[in-house]
Amino acid sequence: MIEARSKTRRAETGSVPTVAYRDVKKRFGDFVALAGVSMEVRKGEVVCVIGPSGSGKSTLLRCTNGLELIDSGEITLDGEHLPNDWNGMRRVRQRMGMVFQNFELFPHKTALGNVMAGPKSVLKQPRKAAEQHAMELLRKVGLADKAASYPTQLSGGQQQRVAIARALAMDPEIMLFDEPTSALDPETIGEVLNVMKQLAEEGMTMIVVTHEMIFARRVGDWIVVMDRGAIVEQGSPEQIFESPTRERTRDFFSHLVWSG
Amino acid sequence: MNYDWSVVWRNADVLWEGTKVTVFLAVTTMAIAIPGGIVLALMRLSRIRALSIGSALFVEFFRNLPLILVIYTAYYILPVATGLRFSPVATAIVALSLNVSAYNGETFRGGIASIRQGQSEAGYALGMSRFRVMIDVILPQAVWRVLPILASTWVSLFKDTSLVSVISVGDLAFESMRVRSQTFRVLEMLTAMAVIYWMLGYPQAKLVDWVNNRYRVSE
Amino acid sequence: MSLDFSPVFTSWQFLLGGVGDTLALSALTIALSLVLGGAIGLTRCYGPSGLRWALIFYIDTMRSIPVLVVLVWTYFALPIVTGVTLPPFWAAASALTVHISAYVAEIVRAGITSVRPGQSRAAFALGMSRTQAIREIILPQALVRMLPALGSILSITIKDTAIAAVIAVPEYMNRSQTVAGQSFHPIEVFLAATVVYFAIIFPVTRVVDMIYARFAYLGRS
Numbered sequence: 001m002i003e004a005r006s007k008t009r010r011a012e013t014g015s016v017p018t019v020a021y022r023d024v025k026k027r028f029g030d031f032v033a034l035a036g037v038s039m040e041v042r043k044g045e046v047v048c049v050i051g052p053s054g055s056g057k058s059t060l061l062r063c064t065n066g067l068e069l070i071d072s073g074e075i076t077l078d079g080e081h082l083p084n085d086w087n088g089m090r091r092v093r094q095r096m097g098m099v100f101q102n103f104e105l106f107p108h109k110t111a112l113g114n115v116m117a118g119p120k121s122v123l124k125q126p127r128k129a130a131e132q133h134a135m136e137l138l139r140k141v142g143l144a145d146k147a148a149s150y151p152t153q154l155s156g157g158q159q160q161r162v163a164i165a166r167a168l169a170m171d172p173e174i175m176l177f178d179e180p181t182s183a184l185d186p187e188t189i190g191e192v193l194n195v196m197k198q199l200a201e202e203g204m205t206m207i208v209v210t211h212e213m214i215f216a217r218r219v220g221d222w223i224v225v226m227d228r229g230a231i232v233e234q235g236s237p238e239q240i241f242e243s244p245t246r247e248r249t250r251d252f253f254s255h256l257v258w259s260g
Numbered sequence: 261m262n263y264d265w266s267v268v269w270r271n272a273d274v275l276w277e278g279t280k281v282t283v284f285l286a287v288t289t290m291a292i293a294i295p296g297g298i299v300l301a302l303m304r305l306s307r308i309r310a311l312s313i314g315s316a317l318f319v320e321f322f323r324n325l326p327l328i329l330v331i332y333t334a335y336y337i338l339p340v341a342t343g344l345r346f347s348p349v350a351t352a353i354v355a356l357s358l359n360v361s362a363y364n365g366e367t368f369r370g371g372i373a374s375i376r377q378g379q380s381e382a383g384y385a386l387g388m389s390r391f392r393v394m395i396d397v398i399l400p401q402a403v404w405r406v407l408p409i410l411a412s413t414w415v416s417l418f419k420d421t422s423l424v425s426v427i428s429v430g431d432l433a434f435e436s437m438r439v440r441s442q443t444f445r446v447l448e449m450l451t452a453m454a455v456i457y458w459m460l461g462y463p464q465a466k467l468v469d470w471v472n473n474r475y476r477v478s479e
Numbered sequence: 480m481s482l483d484f485s486p487v488f489t490s491w492q493f494l495l496g497g498v499g500d501t502l503a504l505s506a507l508t509i510a511l512s513l514v515l516g517g518a519i520g521l522t523r524c525y526g527p528s529g530l531r532w533a534l535i536f537y538i539d540t541m542r543s544i545p546v547l548v549v550l551v552w553t554y555f556a557l558p559i560v561t562g563v564t565l566p567p568f569w570a571a572a573s574a575l576t577v578h579i580s581a582y583v584a585e586i587v588r589a590g591i592t593s594v595r596p597g598q599s600r601a602a603f604a605l606g607m608s609r610t611q612a613i614r615e616i617i618l619p620q621a622l623v624r625m626l627p628a629l630g631s632i633l634s635i636t637i638k639d640t641a642i643a644a645v646i647a648v649p650e651y652m653n654r655s656q657t658v659a660g661q662s663f664h665p666i667e668v669f670l671a672a673t674v675v676y677f678a679i680i681f682p683v684t685r686v687v688d689m690i691y692a693r694f695a696y697l698g699r700s
Contacts, residue, residue, distance in 0.1 A: 067381055087389075094387030104382035108400045118386035121396050163382075170386060324634065324680040325673060326641035329652060333669040336659075340666060419545035426645060433547060440555075450556040454548050461543025 016079050018043045018174055018205050019064065024073035026059055033059040035229035036073065041174070041222075046206045048216035051226035052252060057209040060226070061176050064207065065089070065096045078173070094122060097167030101179040103159040105151040111138060111162045112147040118170045130169075137165040141195050157188025161195055168199075175199065177208040193219075217241050225249050267445040268452040275456060278435030282460075285349070285421045285431060289356040290414060296357060297364020298403075302394065304369050315365065322362035328423050331355040335427045352424035360417055367409045371402035408475050411468040418464060419457070432456060486662030487671040497654035498675065504571060504650055505637045511576040512636070513629075516583020523584060524591050525613065534584070541581030546639050550574045554646040571643035579636055583629070590625035591617060623694055630687030637680050651675060 017040035026034040034056045041047050049057045062068040064075060066082070066089025075082045082092055105114050115134035119125040125133075138144045141161040151159055160180060167175060177196065181189045193212065197219050200206060210216060216223055216237065223240040225232045225248075233246045244250050268275070303315035322330065334355040338346045346354070375398050383393035425434035436453035440446055487494065523534045541549075553574035558564040565573060594617050602612035644653035655672040659665035 065385060067384060090384075090387055090389060093385060096385075098382075098385035100378060100382060100385075102378055104376075104378040106379065106382070106397055106401075108404065117383075117396065118388075121392050122387045166386070320681070321677070324677050324684055326638040326652065326676055328641050328644070329669065329672055329676060332656075333666075333673060336665040336669060415542070419543075422545035422547045423642065425547070433545070437551070447556045447559040450548075450552045454544055454552055457544045457548055458540060462539060465539055465542045 017041055017076075018045075018078060019207070020076045021060070022074050022076075024060070024063060024075060025071045026056075026063055026068060027071060032229050034063070034070070037226075037229070037231055038073075039224055039231060039234060041205060041207055043205055044203045045221045046200045046208065046219055047222045047224060048220035049207065049209045049224045049226060050211070050213070050216060050252075051232070052255075054228070055226040056229040057226050058178050059229075061098075061178050061207060061209055064176060065093050065098055067098075094118075094170055095173050096176055097170060097172035097174070098176045099160065099163050099167055099178065099180050101182050103151070103156070103163045103183070105159050105163055105166070107151050110148050110150055111143060111154065114151070114162055115165045115169050118166065122170070134165070134169060137168050138162070140168075141165045142191070155188055156184045157191045160184065160188075160192045164192075164195055164199075174205040174207065177206065177210070179209050179211065181210065181212055213241070225252065227252070263448055264445055265448050267439070267443050267448050271439045271443075271449075274435050274439060275432065275452070278430060278432035279456065279460070281349075281429065281435075282418070282421050282431040282433075285352060285356065285424065285429070286414070286418045288353055289360055289417060289421075292353070292357040293360035293364050293417075294410070296361030297368045298399070300361060300365030301368035301372055304365065305372065319362045319365045322359050323366065327355070327359050327420055328426060330359055331423055331427055334358075348424070348427050348429045351427060352421075352429045356417065356421065356424070359420075360413065363413055364410070367406050367413065368402060371406035371409075372398055374405060375401050408468070408472045411471045415461065415464050415468055419461060422457070482667050482670070483664055484667045484671065486658060486664045487668055490658045490662075494651065494654055494658065494671075494675075497649060497651035498679070500568070500648065500650040501637070501640050501652075501679070504568065504575070504640045504643060504648065507572050508575040508579060508640070509633060509636050511572070512579040512583050512632070515576060516580035517587055519580060519584035520587025520591070523588050538581045538584050541578050542585075544578075546575070546578050547642055547645065549578045550642060550646050553577075567643070567646050567648040571640070571646060571648045575636065575639055575643070579632065579639070582632060582635075586625050586628040586632070587621070589628070590621035593624050594620045626691050626694065627687070630684075630691060633687060634680050634684050637683065638676075641676070 019041040021037050021039050024034050024037045025032075037056070037060060039047075049060065051057055059068060063070050066086065069084050069086070069089075077092060077095070083089060105111075106117060109117060112131065112134050115137055116127075116130045119130040119133060120127065135144060135147060138147055141164055143158060143161055143165070146154060146158060146162075151162070154162065164175075164180075180196070181192055184192065189212070193215050196206070196208070196215070200219050208216070208220070218237075220237050222234065223237050224234040225240065225244075225246070227248055232248045232252075233240065233244060240249065241253075244253065300315045300319060303311040304319070306312050306315075331352065335346075335348070335351050338344075338351055338354060379397055379401070380393050383397040388396070421431055422433040425431055425437065428434060433453060436449050436456075440449035443449065519534055519538070523531055523538070526534075550571060554565070554567065554570040557570070598616055598620065599612050602616040607615070640648075640650055641652040643650055644656060647653065651672065655668050659668040662668065
């Protein structure tokens with residue numbers, strides 16, 4: 001059960017957005033993935049991006065940390081424009097954490113090894129320090145006892161929690177979640193969402209692409225509805241879930257009745 | 261026709277020396293050809309076109325030539341091309357290494373390509389460079405994945421070392437055939453040669469089968 | 480280093496004859512190996528179990544012994560044991576066939592066992608006999624999966640014919656050695672041999688790849 005948390009009201013923050021997208025466009029061949037997306041993410045906010053498959057949600061996330069490069073428009077982080085080249089984005093990626101739908105833990109490393117991978121390989125931290133930090137993070141996500149386990153020995157929910165710890169090990173300013181629970185068995189979804197909620201309560205800025213409407217409603221501060229590469233509607237959870245103004249949004253929700 | 265099988269025991273020490281050379285050639289070649297194959301695979305995947313094409317040409321070249329020809333050509337070309345004196349063993353190792361590196365290059369390329377793109381992305385998302393992702397994430401998994409193929413390549417290499425006998429390298433084949441020429445005990449020596457190769461090769465082939473089976477089970 | 484290819488050109492007819500022998504030996508070996516190897520592979524899968532063990536032993540033995548050893552034994556030792564002396568070409572063809580058939584048999588076995596067991600169950604459920612199921616359902620699927628490995632057997636066979644040079648078969652490698660020895664220009668002669676062998680083997684490899692790419696979808700599960 002996801003309890004509602006005390007929210008960050010957008011009207012109250014009014015500061016420089018942590019991440020801002022201005023008319024971001026991206027196409028793959030003939031397919032238009034992003035058709036000019038503009039939005040803001042404020043510090044400490046949990047922004048949930050929802051919408052049907054193929055709406056560009058994942059693409060938007062992947063453009064944010066440069067796994068995909070945008071065709072036009074701009075993305076800023078703390079006010080500075082993000083470079084639109086692969087190597088330039090490498091520095092930026094160290095300031096962002098990403099959690100994948102398929103966890104993508106490194107199978108040849110233990111849970112501890114996975115969490116240490118970033119600090120050791122990228123930040124060149126000494127082994128002892130990286131290990132201690134990694135153990136703290138595993139404790140935080142409730143998996144300290146699984147430190148020596150390999151990913152194949154862990155359940156999906158456990159793997160995803162390790163993946164979250166791995167991303168947190170880099171001390172990111174913002175966490176990006178790409179459908180973090182879509183590949184999980186229903187029983188394990190809860191444990192992952194609870195960790196994410198905990199992060200939100202600690203003030204982490206998060207962009208979450210998700211199908212979990214209850215999570216979005218209870219934990220999200222700002223909801224963005226996308227369809228066919230464009231933002232259909234965005235607003236507070238109450239506004240979007242209770243009184244959506246756009247037909248497309250209403251359509252989307254009505255289809256969700258069958259999928260829960 | 262009388263057979264004198266004692267000729268085999270009487271020359272056991274020579275055959276043993278030959279066997280040692282065979283093993284030495286195989287081990288040395290593989291020690292060179294595994295890093296060689298990895299380098300070729302990485303070159304093939306490089307964004308620098310010269311490296312990528314160079315690697316592809318190298319691999320295609322050596323995979324489409326008979327090894328015995330490579331051995332002969334190396335024997336004549338190496339001294340002239342480099343101005344250095346090459347012992348037959350050194351020539352043999354060069355020829356074998358070029359050949360097996362090419363095969364391993366293909367093997368590792370396939371292994372690397374078989375690793376899901378998401379693994380690279382997870383590495384990039386942590387801020388890893390392309391180099392780091394290859395070294396820390398992709399290669400460890402790729403090498404593990406192609407172990408069965410490397411095992412097969414090893415067995416083939418072990419048998420292929422017999423070809424260096426044509427340039428008078430004192431391996432098992434050469435020594436066996438030399439004793440045959442000296443003693444005229446053709447059937448005995450040639451059969452002994454076949455049996456010794458069989459005794460060495462059979463367990464290796466079975467080991468490869470076992471590796472393949474274990475691998476399939478744990479997949 | 481200055482290269483003088485004239486010995487190659489003056490002996491071109493002699494060398495060309497070698498190409499003919501190489502191709503003939505390759506084609507004969509491949510044809511015989513496919514038949515023999517196919518028969519052995521099928522027997523290995525579907526034959527009586529006593530025979531199976533003998534065949535497994537034969538296959539594993541050929542996997543353990545170098546081609547050179549089989550060639551040399553067949554040419555020099557076999558006559559002593561059997562009194563039958565095979566001329567070099569036929570000794571080579573026999574030795575190569577016996578050796579390569581083992582690999583073909585293994586490929587056939589791997590292809591057959593790679594077809595999902597559910598396929599034969601489905602065939603039986605439809606009322607097919609064992610032979611029918613094998614012939615109409617299993618083998619066609621197995622065949623497509625065998626193609627890449629069988630294709631590489633083509634290249635391997637052509638490369639192995641070069642080893643037959645050591646038992647005096649006048650194929651291209653052997654003739655190159657002759658010309659190299661007579662002309663004292665071994666580098667040029669063997670470089671020419673490199674070009675010739677590449678020109679023969681490379682297209683074979685490519686064509687096999689292309690054919691497989693065309694028909695691969697038939698074998699997908």
